[in-house]
Amino acid sequence: MEHKEANSRKIKLLVNNVAREDTVPVDLRLADYLRDWLNLKSVKEGCGVGDCGACTVLLDGKAVVSCIIMAVEADGSSIVTLEGLAAEGKMSDLQEAFLAKGAVQCGFCTPGMIMTAAGLLAENPQPTAEEIKRAVAGNLCRCTGYQKIIEAVLYTAEIRNQKD
Amino acid sequence: MIEQRGKGYEYCRPGSWEELAAILCKAEAGVMFLAGGTDLAVDLRTGKKSCAHLVDLKGLTELQGIAETAAEEGKKGEICIGSLTSIHQLEINPLLQEKAAALPEAACQLGSRQVRNRATLGGNLANASPTADTAAPLLVLDAFLELWSPSGSRHIPVEDLWQKAGKTFLAADEIIRQITLPLAPGRGTAFMKLGPRQAMDIAIINAAASLELEDGRISQVRIALGGAGERPLRMKQAEAFLLGKEATAEHFAQAGVLAAQESSPRSSRRASREYRLATIPVLTERVLLKALSRLS
Ligand code: FES
Numbered sequence: 001m002e003h004k005e006a007n008s009r010k011i012k013l014l015v016n017n018v019a020r021e022d023t024v025p026v027d028l029r030l031a032d033y034l035r036d037w038l039n040l041k042s043v044k045e046g047c048g049v050g051d052c053g054a055c056t057v058l059l060d061g062k063a064v065v066s067c068i069i070m071a072v073e074a075d076g077s078s079i080v081t082l083e084g085l086a087a088e089g090k091m092s093d094l095q096e097a098f099l100a101k102g103a104v105q106c107g108f109c110t111p112g113m114i115m116t117a118a119g120l121l122a123e124n125p126q127p128t129a130e131e132i133k134r135a136v137a138g139n140l141c142r143c144t145g146y147q148k149i150i151e152a153v154l155y156t157a158e159i160r161n162q163k164d
Numbered sequence: 165m166i167e168q169r170g171k172g173y174e175y176c177r178p179g180s181w182e183e184l185a186a187i188l189c190k191a192e193a194g195v196m197f198l199a200g201g202t203d204l205a206v207d208l209r210t211g212k213k214s215c216a217h218l219v220d221l222k223g224l225t226e227l228q229g230i231a232e233t234a235a236e237e238g239k240k241g242e243i244c245i246g247s248l249t250s251i252h253q254l255e256i257n258p259l260l261q262e263k264a265a266a267l268p269e270a271a272c273q274l275g276s277r278q279v280r281n282r283a284t285l286g287g288n289l290a291n292a293s294p295t296a297d298t299a300a301p302l303l304v305l306d307a308f309l310e311l312w313s314p315s316g317s318r319h320i321p322v323e324d325l326w327q328k329a330g331k332t333f334l335a336a337d338e339i340i341r342q343i344t345l346p347l348a349p350g351r352g353t354a355f356m357k358l359g360p361r362q363a364m365d366i367a368i369i370n371a372a373a374s375l376e377l378e379d380g381r382i383s384q385v386r387i388a389l390g391g392a393g394e395r396p397l398r399m400k401q402a403e404a405f406l407l408g409k410e411a412t413a414e415h416f417a418q419a420g421v422l423a424a425q426e427s428s429p430r431s432s433r434r435a436s437r438e439y440r441l442a443t444i445p446v447l448t449e450r451v452l453l454k455a456l457s458r459l460s
């Protein structure tokens with residue numbers, strides 16, 4: 001079968017609050033655009049088919065898996081990766097909580113896990129353990145057994161609610 | 165940098181119906197519509213599917229949203245859902261939770277949170293999987309679809325959408341524009357799914373039911389199953405059996421046996437035909453009991 005070069009298209013979007021304009025092949029995946037073009041290495045590829053959650057980012061505030069979205073589909077939207085959570089090089093409370101609770105082992109799932117949790121907390125600031133479990137059902141972790149991850153998210157919610 | 169080899173399709177995202185019509189009239193063949201893309205993106209990449217023109221419908225923002233039209237003289241109330249409404253929106257919508265519980269109940273069990281944020285109702289239907297989680301609820305809710313193509317629009321009952329696994333009756337230039345649920349105030353509806361994991365998995369079997377009672381007897385009943393045949397199906401013999409009977413667990417169990425008799429499931433990687441046939445009666449009975457519990 002003959003494959004011709006992919007067509008390209010110009011996209012404009014916000015990535016971690018920085019305006020970007022790039023001309024990308026129409027079949028370039030958002031995950032590859034973020035990781036390879038913009039060098040945002042927190043975006044991992046695990047399965048490449050939407051099942052493991054390692055490539056999770058926020059698209060217009062909602063957690064999505066960037067391996068099954070084309071970069072052209074993100075035209076006009078706002079993307080946040082883990083790098084965008086650490087404003088001015090300082091880790092966010094959610095990241096700190098993952099460390100404090102021992103929710104990170106090898107770390108491969110961690111960026112995706114944290115982005116899913118960030119999306120959940122934005123929508124539901126006081127999730128129950130059950131709601132957290134459901135939210136991270138699409139984020140696979142081979143190391144931690146999930147319990148500490150759930151604790152870290154609960155802890156973040158608790159700290160945030162104390163502050164309000 | 166990863167070498168990207170294109171599969172040679174053109175991508176466009178029309179922002180209006182006129183623009184969409186113009187694109188469709190110009191494109192000779194090989195048009196594929198893109199909604200949430202949670203299945204299509206992988207299929208295009210692996211080569212399982214291919215197209216010459218990929219038409220992204222997300223530019224048509226009016227395809228998103230859920231709205232109720234109140235009942236008027238001689239006309240039932242209804243809920244209208246734009247076809248590009250995300251599965252997550254269905255899951256959290258209070259109107260649906262109150263008046264069409266089976267649908268949000270199915271929505272919250274579809275895929276992962278990340279997939280639900282992206283996948284759409286119209287996409288789930290047009291994908292024509294026999295176990296599409298939103299299909300059985302729409303069948304028992306008597307949903308109908310508004311279809312659109314450059315040559316006009318038409319309405320069909322949701323039942324008439326599917327031919328067989330992966331194949332709809334939609335014309336090549338036709339899309340689902342809106343899903344309408346007629347409201348029935350005294351109705352209890354429910355959805356259940358059988359899969360290896362509680363979360364994430366594609367169902368082996370899924371089931372939905374809706375029930376109405378009058379003087380303790382069943383005056384209206386719908387049962388639908390996914391995974392029981394080549395497409396999502398209403399179980400009409402089981403329904404006919406229940407009509408006019410008392411709503412008891414025993415009758416529901418008998419209806420379940422009938423449902424298995426009118427099913428013709430396939431064996432697949434996920435489960436054998438025999439396993440599916442053995443579980444259909446159980447799931448049917450349970451979903452009817454659940455719908456009943458929603459009545460009081
Ligand atoms: S790499 Fe995207 S979900 Fe696994």
Ligand code: FES
Nearest residue numbers: 106109141142143
């Ligand atoms: S910490 Fe290793 S995969 Fe989660």
